[in-house]
Amino acid sequence: MELKKTFLKYFKIFLHLQKIGLMSRTAYRANFFIIIFAVLIQASFSLIFIKVVFGFLNNISGWNYYEALVIVATYLIVEGLMWVLFGQFNTIVKQIQQGELDGLIVRPIDTQFLVSVWRGDSEDIVRIITGLGVIVYALNNLNLTLTQITVNSFFYIFMLFNALVITYSLAVLFKTISIWTIEARAFFHLTDSFSRMSQYPTDIFYHKIVQTIATVIIPLFFMATVPAKILTRGFDLKIVLSSFIIAGVFFYISRKFFQFALTKYESASS
C-alpha cells in the first residue's frame, strides 16, 4: 500500500514536470518546430549512412540491411526515450554550474529521481516515432512469421528497457563527475558518443579484448545490438540473462556513485 502511494506520488511529479517541460519548450514555438525538424534530420542521417553502406555490401559482420536497420531503430528509440524522459540527465550539469542543485537536494523527494526527470525534451518524441516506423518497415521485409514477431517483440521490450537502464546509468556515471569538475561540456559529448556508437553492430569488433570491453565495460553490445538480435533472431537465454545482469549492475553502481558524489557537493552559489 505504502509502495503504491509512493509510486503514485512520484508518477504525479513526473507528469507535472513533463507538462512544465512541454510548456517551456513551446514558449518559442518556431524554435520548437525547427528542433523537431533538426531531430528528424539527425535521425535520417543514421538511416542514410546504413543505406549508403549497404548500397555496396550485402551484410556487415553477419547483419543484413533490414537487421542493421533494426539496430539503428533501437538506438533511435533508446536515444529518444533518454531525451524525452530524462533530458539525457543534462540537468545536473547546469544545476551544478549555476549552484541550483541545492534547491533540489532539500526537497523531500529522492534527489536522483528529481534531477533525472527535471527536464524532458518533448520534441525528441519524433526519434521514438521514427525508430518504431523503421522497425515496422524492417520486420515487414524480414522472413519472420507473425508468431515469431509477437514472441520476439515481447522479449524485445525487456531488452529495450535494459538498454535504456544501461544508457541512463552511463549518463549518471559520467555527468555526476561534474560535481567535482564543474565545467562538463565534454561529459555530454562522451555519453552522446557512447550512445551514438551503439548503432553499429558490435560484431564488428573482431578482437576478443575489444569485444569484452564493448560487452562489460562500455556495454555498447546491450545498448542496441542485443535488443535487435532478440527481435530479429529470437530468444537467447544467455544473452537475455546477461542483459538483465549488466543493466542491474550498472544501475546499482551509478546509484551508489551519485549518492557518494552528493556528499562531496559544494554549492557554487553559497
Place this chain on the structure above:
Amino acid sequence: MSKYLLIFYNSIQRSLIYRFNTFSLLFIQIFVFGVFFYLWSSIYREGGQIGNYSLGEMVTYYFLVIFLSLIIKADVAWRVGDEIRLGTMTTILLRPISYFGYTFSRLAGEIVFNTAVYFSSFLILFLFLKDYLNISLNLEQVSFFLVSVILGTAIYFLFFYMVGLSTFWFGFVWGFNFTMSMIVSFLEGAVIPLDLLPEFITRMSNFLPFKYIMFTPISIFTKRTELTLDLLIIPLVWVIALYFISLIMFKIGVKKYEGYGA
C-alpha cells in the same frame, strides 16, 4: 591590431583553463574513430568494398574528419546568439573594437590552442596506425591542404557567425543553429564522403560552400583529386562573399538590437 592580439592571447589562456574539457574531447573522438576503424576494417576483412575507396583511404578519411572537427568546430553561432539574446553584446559594442574582429580573434585563439594540442596527439595516434593509413605527402600537396583547411575554417566560421547574427531577427536560434549544424555536417562530407552519395547530392554540393570545409581538404590530402587552383579559388570567393554578407547582416541587425538583459 594589438587589442585583437590581446583578445587572441586571452582566448588561448581561457582554453588552458578548460584543458580537462579539451583532453576529454580528444578521448571521445579517439573512441569514435576506434568504432569507425573497426567498422571499416571488418567490412574490408570480409572482402567488402565501399565505392572506389580502399581501406586505407577510408580510415584516413575518417581520421582527418575527426582531426579537423576537433580543430575548426567552435560554437560560434551559439556564442554570438547568446550575446545578442542576453544583451551581453552591449559591453563589446561600447568598446572601440569591431564585433567581427572580437569574435574572430577569440576563435583564432581557440583554433591555435586546439591545433597545438590535437596535432601532437594525432601525431602519436598516427604512429600507431601508420600501417592502416594511406598517407604519402609531397610539399605541393601539403601546401594545398593547409591553405584549403584555412579557407574551410573561414567558411565554417563565417557561416555560423551569420547563423548567430540571425538572433537579431529571430530572438532565439538554438533550433536553427542545431538544424544548420546537422545539414552542414552532412554536406561537408563529415558523415559520408560526398562522392559516395547519389549524384544529385554531389552535384548540389558543388553549388554550396560546405564541401570546402572537410571534403575538399581531405581529398587533397588523400590524393583523390587533381591539384588545380580551382580548389583554392572557389572557396576563396565564398569566403569573400560570406564576409561581405556577414558585414551587411551585422549592420542591419545591430539596428534591431535592444540589449535587454544587459
